Amino acid sequence: MEDNKLGDKFVIKILKCLLSASNKIKALNISKNYLTNEVSEVLKETILNLDLLEELYLHWVTFIC
Secondary structure: OOOOOOHHHHHHHHHHHHHHOOOOOOEEEOOOOOOEHHHHHHHHHHHHHOOOOOEEEOOOOOOEO
16 A cells, blocks of 8 residues: 555555454555554554554655644
């Protein structure tokens, strides 16, 4: 999902889908998207609950307050 300029709304939807589904995702790349602190809580839950997640890419993400 790198460089899609999805913003908080769509990244949150994707993260919630990952949390609600039984999946085996090992890598997640949300680099180069316009994100604010609004996504941080769902991102934290994703990190804590996706047991198989090994790689998380956040290159060039500027969390805008």
